[in-house]
Amino acid sequence: xxxxxxxxxxxxxxxxxxxxxxxxxxxxxxxxxxxxxxxxxxxxxxxxxxxxxxxxxxxxxxxxxxxxxxxxxxxxxxxxxxxxxxxxxxxxxxxxxxxxxxxxxxxxxxxxxxxxxxxxxxxxxxxxxxxxxxxxxxxxxxxxxxxxxxxxxxxxxxxxxxxxxxxxxxxxxxxxxxxxxxxxxxxxxxxxxxxxxxxxxxxxxxxxxxxx
Numbered sequence: 001x002x003x004x005x006x007x008x009x010x011x012x013x014x015x016x017x018x019x020x021x022x023x024x025x026x027x028x029x030x031x032x033x034x035x036x037x038x039x040x041x042x043x044x045x046x047x048x049x050x051x052x053x054x055x056x057x058x059x060x061x062x063x064x065x066x067x068x069x070x071x072x073x074x075x076x077x078x079x080x081x082x083x084x085x086x087x088x089x090x091x092x093x094x095x096x097x098x099x100x101x102x103x104x105x106x107x108x109x110x111x112x113x114x115x116x117x118x119x120x121x122x123x124x125x126x127x128x129x130x131x132x133x134x135x136x137x138x139x140x141x142x143x144x145x146x147x148x149x150x151x152x153x154x155x156x157x158x159x160x161x162x163x164x165x166x167x168x169x170x171x172x173x174x175x176x177x178x179x180x181x182x183x184x185x186x187x188x189x190x191x192x193x194x195x196x197x198x199x200x201x202x203x204x205x206x207x208x209x210x211x212x
Contacts, residue, residue: 002089002127004146008082009166011066012093012131015059015080016144016169019133022058027139030054051135052097059095059131068093077115080131083124090124093131093146096160100134106145106165108132109157116149130160131168144168 004012030050033040040046056078063070069081071092080093094115101107108130118126128149134142148163 002084004082004091005084005086007067008084008091009146009168011068011082012080012146013168013170015062015066015068015131016141018062018065019055019058019144020141020169022054023139023141026054027051030139047139048097051139055097055133055141056095085124088124089127090122091127091129093129094149096130096132098130098132098134098143098145106132106134106143106147106162108160108162110152110160111157113152115160116152130162 030047033050034047035041059078059080060070063080067082071079071081073079078095080095081090082093083090096108098106098108116128129146130149131144131146133144136142145165145167147165149160150163151161153159153161
């Protein structure tokens, strides 16, 4: 794995900050919508869906200004793509909602390993990452982070196995304990080396029955 450049982390952080501004301005509409009908408050699915689409809209609008490509796929999957020509790597950042686990980590559930599958038509080596976010009880963004996907653990649902978590944006200080903030540089660093899933393969469905 090669770490993204400082410019790439800066672009992702800028996108995260723009998403926070969108949530600060419009997330209150989620609560208003849920109050329109009692059935909307049964379970987590309606809230999860509205929050997800709010984040996706913010990401899509900000992507073009940040030098990122916003790509949609089967089952509602949405990714950000960045080609790192210097390292001949194409990174796919799957947009996923996460939750804080019991061990000071982040949990992203997954029904299978489709998230690891290559697009197959790139001239560059592909790396699979997540651009993930957590939400508080007021429907505001808590954390936004990037991490490489190392694999998918067994289970029903399984969980994404993540590499180092890199907080993104100015508001990412409220991360679980033990998660240090990454300060990107432009140095060339090389390392050897969805049940909240979109559709549960690519739509975003959680153990609480969340589908977004």
